[in-house]
Amino acid sequence: GLSLIIVRPSNSESLVIGSPQIIRAAPHDDVILPCHLDPPFNVEGLTVEWSKPDLKPDPSDRLSRVEYVHLYRDRREVTDMKLPSYVSRTSLFTDDLKHGNISLKISNVTVADTGRYRCFIPKLQSRVKESVVQL
DSSP: OOOOOOOOOOTTEEEEEEEESSSOOOOTEEEEEEEEEOOOOOOTTTTTTEETTTOOOOOOTOOOOBSEEEEETTTEEOOTOOOOOGGGTTTOOGGGGGGGGOOOOOSSSGGGGGGGEEEOOOOOOOOEEEEEEEE
């Protein structure tokens, strides 16, 4: 038989949970990539990184570094490391960060947006600081 082991996190630990379903959208749609902390945890003061893990930096460009779909730090969006194609198309639900909602909204979706997205909270005191959502 198949035994399922459910690991209950300790009370002090919140896990990053992304949508297990593939998120489907048509070009020009607005889409939400669901990701949240369970149990809910206030992340307003933490850094939240949304990136595309399959997007590799250009190996021939020594100065190329990881760029983000959306980077939230010091309670605001940081845009200087943002992937150019996502400029002014992404947002977090800032009022819901205190409830652990780190879902990303992408406006005016394009075919190029297809792929895997990683939501990651580097400073979270948890075994599970990241999750991947597929668009």
